[in-house]
Amino acid sequence: xxxxxxxxxxxxxxxxxxxxxxxxxxxxxxxxxxxxxxxxxxxxxxxxxxxxxxxxxxxxxxxxxxxxxxxxxxxxxxxxxxxxxxxxxxxxxxxxxxxxxxxxxxxxxxxxxxxxxxxxxxxxxxxxxxxxxxxxxxxxxxxxxxxxxxxxxxxxxxxxxxxxxxxxxxxxxxxxxxxxxxxxxxxxxxxxxx
Numbered sequence: 001x002x003x004x005x006x007x008x009x010x011x012x013x014x015x016x017x018x019x020x021x022x023x024x025x026x027x028x029x030x031x032x033x034x035x036x037x038x039x040x041x042x043x044x045x046x047x048x049x050x051x052x053x054x055x056x057x058x059x060x061x062x063x064x065x066x067x068x069x070x071x072x073x074x075x076x077x078x079x080x081x082x083x084x085x086x087x088x089x090x091x092x093x094x095x096x097x098x099x100x101x102x103x104x105x106x107x108x109x110x111x112x113x114x115x116x117x118x119x120x121x122x123x124x125x126x127x128x129x130x131x132x133x134x135x136x137x138x139x140x141x142x143x144x145x146x147x148x149x150x151x152x153x154x155x156x157x158x159x160x161x162x163x164x165x166x167x168x169x170x171x172x173x174x175x176x177x178x179x180x181x182x183x184x185x186x187x188x189x190x191x192x193x194x
Contacts, residue, residue, distance in 0.1 A: 036192030060085035125153040150178025
């Protein structure tokens with residue numbers, strides 16, 4: 001079902017781009033590249049609770065990096081990565097033992113972005129993610145690395161040009177993490193250069 005919806009969405013975006021090429025109200029600009037850095041609040045939505053909720057922290061500051069090829073039409077392509085803290089757990093097991101657990105994620109996504117109106121964009125981004133887990137406090141330190149191959153991100157962006165080469169704006173994004181069947185939401189402030 002998800003693949004069918006994604007395929008339909010991609011077909012609609014491509015057809016809209018083709019139609020927009022001849023009579024586009026948005027002024028065409030020469031093809032260029034852009035690099036953007038975003039940072040802001042992120043929240044992890046877990047589908048299960050393994051420990052008491054007062055011990056789990058799911059709100060952190062996340063960072064994203066995006067490289068885009070922006071041709072003269074509505075559709076643009078790029079790559080995105082970043083660093084997100086997924087959760088942090090600090091538990092007191094006994095008076096002598098405490099447990100500290102951390103999970104971080106680094107996504108690598110292929111971005112398909114469309115300019116809807118001036119300065120407003122919608123994007124979808126499938127890709128993979130690497131999840132790092134570290135547990136300390138009970139015996140030896142335990143670390144693990146997991147690879148999630150079925151991830152999907154949707155994003156709405158408002159990017160305002162400050163000058164000919166600089167822009168700033170805000171993004172709201174939701175990422176589905178296939179390995180854990182969970183979601184990550186973030187609100188970012190974005191700065192970039194063209």
